[in-house]
Amino acid sequence: MKTAISKVWILLIVSMFISAATMAQEVKLSKKEQKKLAKEQKKAEKEAENQREYELTLALAESQRFVFQATNISGEAVTPRLNFLIVEGNKMVFQLAIGSEIGGWNGIGGITVKGYVDSYKVTPPKSNKKPIRINLNGTPEKYNRSTPFILNLYGDQYADLVIGGISLRGSILKPEEAKLFVGSWF
DSSP states (O other), rough: OOHHHHHHHHHHHHHHHHHHHHHHOOOOOOOOHHHHHHOOOOEEEEEEEHHHOOOOHHHHHHHHHEEEEEEETTOOOOOOGGGGEEEEEEEEEEEEEOOOEHHHHHHHEEEEEEEEEEEEEEEEETTTSSOEEEEEEEEEETTTOOOEEEEOOOTTTTEEETTTEEEEEEEEGGGGGOOOOOOOOO
């Protein structure tokens, strides 16, 4: 009889441990904890997306094949399809069309310069929270004067371009994604 009572006590103790373990698994989070967990998940997803964007932007910069389309030049809104920098290997085209739609050296109110990339250097930052920097020098086809371009690329395709004291803001994309109108060049 003692063994039967001992077995019952052992079964009771084991069943208590099993039910306690089951209850521990079914613990519900409070609203505050649920919000905190959701916030942490959203933050992790955003960080993963930022990292993915950074890696895509870095790959685009290192490929030396991209288009920068300006949406803003020195604080003034401009048409992206008319204001751009194309880099494809050792060739480049730089165009500004900020004047009237008629005239200018390129026929669309600005200037279009076709040339060659003399030097090209990509400097990735130590953190993906800072921009990727591209320093390049371009020489027009008909002139022997190199011009420096500084392009800062941010992970969300946002970019800044500085050339000869002119500051441009816009986006960077693959050449096949860009919709451009190239004027006459010299």
